Amino acid sequence: AQKITQTQPGMFVQEKEAVTLDCTYDTSDQSYGLFWYKQPSSGEMIFLIYQGSYDEQNATEGRYSLNFQKARKSANLVISASQLGDSAMYFCAMRELMIKAAGNKLTFGGGTRVLVKP
């Protein structure tokens, strides 16, 4: 079963407008973390924002905010005031609490490509 689902393969957004990228996840753990990464055409994965399963408030980082709905198991990324430089792939990822002592896996969704139009 897929643990992280991003249903939007691609989106267009007008410059200066806001865009919401969907992410749903599946876990039976109570303790987990949700991450969003940006991957521009250069390929580097850039960390954007984090939300913990016990965090009661939605995370915000500058123009990025995370709409966390725990009961629905969704963690949507909102980018406000889109800029041309926001054009990239965006990946949602999850880390679960692992019992194993060694390492902790980050599971990625398939990504959403965002193109910002001037």
Next chain:
Amino acid sequence: SQTIHQWPATLVQPVGSPLSLECTVEGTSNPNLYWYRQAAGRGLQLLFYSVGIGQISSEVPQNLSASRPQDRQFILSSKKLLLSDSGFYLCAWELGGGYTDTQYFGPGTRLTVL
């Protein structure tokens, strides 16, 4: 501040040739290190991770191997490359390894096997 380097940036290799990709981290000690592979237009697949020198865990059985000869050095190798090994290889580091800890990625190596 911490930085992570990968080299080479791009690589074109024939089928059956060996492979060595290197990842080094600066500005931190005792990080957890990860190798991921990304096929074109897809998400990331975890290949190996390491919590210390000489400690390697494999997530996917294949013809690739990893080694960690030094605290901040992580190497991905193969004795004989397959066409299916083509992809974008990303190294990542973190401190802690808990579910609240963030992984930070290097610039990646784009490998094409012909």
